[in-house]
Amino acid sequence: MIEIKNIRKSFGHRTVLKGISAEFKDGITNLVIGGSGSGKTTLLKCMVGLHEPNSGSVFYDERNFTSMNFEARTHVRTEIGMLFQGSALFDSMNVEENIMFPLNMFTELSFKEKRDRVNFCLERVNLAGNNQLLVSELSGGMKKRVGIARAIAMNPKYLFCDEPNSGLDPKTAIVIDELIQEITEEYRTTTIVVTHDMNSVMGIGENIIFLHQGTKWWEGSNKEITTTDNKELNEFVFASKFMKKLQK
Amino acid sequence: MIFYPLGKYILLLKAVFRKPEKWSLYRKEIFHEMNYMGVGSLGIICIISIFLGAVTTVQTAFQLVSDLVPKSVIGGIVRDSSILELSPTISAIVLAGKIGSSVASQIGTMRVTEQIDALEIMGINSPGYLILPKIIGAITMIPLLVIISIALSIVGGYLAGTASGAVTPQSFIEGLTSDFIPFTFTVSMVKSVIFAFIITSVAAYQGFYTHGGALEVGQSSTKAVVISCIMILFADYIVAQLLL
Numbered sequence: 001m002i003e004i005k006n007i008r009k010s011f012g013h014r015t016v017l018k019g020i021s022a023e024f025k026d027g028i029t030n031l032v033i034g035g036s037g038s039g040k041t042t043l044l045k046c047m048v049g050l051h052e053p054n055s056g057s058v059f060y061d062e063r064n065f066t067s068m069n070f071e072a073r074t075h076v077r078t079e080i081g082m083l084f085q086g087s088a089l090f091d092s093m094n095v096e097e098n099i100m101f102p103l104n105m106f107t108e109l110s111f112k113e114k115r116d117r118v119n120f121c122l123e124r125v126n127l128a129g130n131n132q133l134l135v136s137e138l139s140g141g142m143k144k145r146v147g148i149a150r151a152i153a154m155n156p157k158y159l160f161c162d163e164p165n166s167g168l169d170p171k172t173a174i175v176i177d178e179l180i181q182e183i184t185e186e187y188r189t190t191t192i193v194v195t196h197d198m199n200s201v202m203g204i205g206e207n208i209i210f211l212h213q214g215t216k217w218w219e220g221s222n223k224e225i226t227t228t229d230n231k232e233l234n235e236f237v238f239a240s241k242f243m244k245k246l247q248k
Numbered sequence: 249m250i251f252y253p254l255g256k257y258i259l260l261l262k263a264v265f266r267k268p269e270k271w272s273l274y275r276k277e278i279f280h281e282m283n284y285m286g287v288g289s290l291g292i293i294c295i296i297s298i299f300l301g302a303v304t305t306v307q308t309a310f311q312l313v314s315d316l317v318p319k320s321v322i323g324g325i326v327r328d329s330s331i332l333e334l335s336p337t338i339s340a341i342v343l344a345g346k347i348g349s350s351v352a353s354q355i356g357t358m359r360v361t362e363q364i365d366a367l368e369i370m371g372i373n374s375p376g377y378l379i380l381p382k383i384i385g386a387i388t389m390i391p392l393l394v395i396i397s398i399a400l401s402i403v404g405g406y407l408a409g410t411a412s413g414a415v416t417p418q419s420f421i422e423g424l425t426s427d428f429i430p431f432t433f434t435v436s437m438v439k440s441v442i443f444a445f446i447i448t449s450v451a452a453y454q455g456f457y458t459h460g461g462a463l464e465v466g467q468s469s470t471k472a473v474v475i476s477c478i479m480i481l482f483a484d485y486i487v488a489q490l491l492l
């Protein structure tokens with residue numbers, strides 16, 4: 001479980017997060033939704049310590065991450081898997097080396113065990129057999145999936161995904177959503193997914209946080225989201241004509 | 249104004265020299281960098297060194313108009329100026345352009361594409377993993393390159409001198425082998441280690457703190473070259489002042 005308390009973050013004069021508190025339970029997929037530029041990525045980065053929040057704190061299973069020193073954070077970080085919005089694959093390495101990298105760094109497994117783990121992860125993201133491709137040879141969607149494979153390589157306790165299915169076709173997007181859901185339930189990870197894909201919201205949104213203007217505007221589940229009378233949230237959810245029709 | 253970047257630079261170096269997570273992975277990177285920097289720069293260093301020596305010989309001969317000074321002096325002058333100044337400094341300036349710009353743009357690209365963030369998230373000390381192998385690679389390989397450069401510079405001087413008839417082979421060799429002060433070689437090695445450190449650490453600093461996108465990566469790499477060239481010449485002066 002991850003708990004955040006009153007996270008504030010500004011860049012220069014611009015305040016992006018204005019005091020956000022939330023609880024993310026393990027074993028369910030927690031979604032963070034919101035318009036472009038609403039601070040979703042910033043919130044995620046504050047949680048994992050890539051941005052230092054101006055105030056507030058983050059707790060990983062009761063451990064106060066914000067007040068930890070470098071060594072203690074390193075320990076927590078080996079339990080974190082993260083998919084970046086731009087995939088952030090190491091472009092000097094091929095697919096296999098990318099996924100194997102955390103295993104090389106932090107485990108004492110034999111090469112064969114590591115190779116098996118890589119193949120297992122690649123299979124889960126439907127990329128089996130693509131071990132030797134270079135990062136520059138991957139399509140945008142493939143990069144995303146390799147990014148996910150790398151994020152789950154170490155069997156993380158905490159999984160952060162920044163827009164895991166943007167740029168994917170609807171079918172693969174659902175496969176990825178289901179994969180994230182499966183991993184979350186199977187290993188009881190605490191999973192936080194940033195998205196603005198309404199299919200994901202309806203599909204896997206057991207706990208949804210809607211960010212608007214730097215605050216937590218709404219919180220609930222995918223069952224409640226269609227019936228809420230929150231104006232901004234409705235505008236967000238029913239932005240497309242298709243969804244509007246559905247609403248009626 | 250200068251203190252803020254200086255402080256950031258020192259803090260970055262402190263992080264660079266933290267204990268590595270796993271030596272075996274670092275070792276692999278170090279060998280990779282040594283190969284890239286050492287073998288990769290051999291060609292350009294050979295070419296410039298031969299010309300350095302050749303030019304020194306021809307110009308010294310031109311300035312030696314008095315018949316009272318024996319021509320063998322040319323050999324000694326080529327030797328000493330190659331060892332003390334030309335080989336370490338000119339090589340360092342050239343390598344600042346070659347190695348410095350590539351280090352800065354490589355690390356800068358990793359920064360703007362969030363690859364450094366990805367390393368951090370895994371719990372890896374990214375300055376250590378990315379920068380330490382480069383620094384070690386440079387401070388081991390650049391002195392070797394300088395030694396090669398010294399040798400080739402003298403060869404270049406010999407060839408140019410004898411081919412142009414400015415000096416006979418015998419008197420060049422005579423000048424080359426007399427009055428050698430071994431300490432000059434020590435100074436040369438001290439210089440090249442310091443220059444190697446400057447090239448890689450300044451470039452890594454510029455790359456590591458790149459913000460923005462492709463444009464800024466280009467700017468970082470330009471800045472890395474300019475700043476390290478200035479720093480090299482400054483350090484050159486300081487070392488000469490302190491050691492000679």
Ligand SMILES: Nc1ncnc2c1ncn2[C@@H]1O[C@H](COP(=O)(O)OP(=O)(O)OP(=O)(O)O)[C@@H](O)[C@H]1O
Nearest residue numbers: 011016034035036037038039040041042043085196
């Ligand atoms: N490093 C930074 N420096 C300055 N401003 C930043 C920085 N990172 C983000 N911002 C600003 O913070 C705001 C929120 O950005 P963020 O990336 O969190 O948005 P987002 O919700 O993830 O949007 P998207 O859905 O488009 O990815 C934006 O207005 C952005 O300009």
Ligand SMILES: [Mg+2]
Nearest residue numbers: 040041085162
């Ligand atoms: Mg984002």
